[in-house]
Amino acid sequence: MRNFPYLSTATWLVIFRIGVSLLMVAHGLIRLYADTLGGFGEFLEGKGFPGGTYIAWAITLFEIVGGLVLASGFLRKLISGLFITELVFGILLVHLQNGWFVVGYSSGGIEYSVLLILCFFLIASTGRNK
8 A cells, every 4th residue: 555655654664764773873973973972971970880981882882883783674673672771761861850841841851762762662563674
């Protein structure tokens, strides 16, 4: 069945998966480009995570490599689950204290992370080649 604009639902799910995956790739790349890994590591250590710099590197590399692998359609359930876990930690450590909205009424809230979590649940639930 063809849907507007003339692509099948399966094709739109592939486009959706690629788009969401590339958001995570961009998230990791900007951390490298802006040279904020050290600050991220210090933040994690300040929250009680030993070896914060190593964790920051691992998260950053996972966002880049995992995002590319997910965009290609491989390991959808595993990588989506790991991204969901990362986003839940981000909510608990950073965003929850800022309320719901990312911008506007409040700033830095959880709404974007919740949306991404829902996106990754959808990606994990799709069948082969979708």
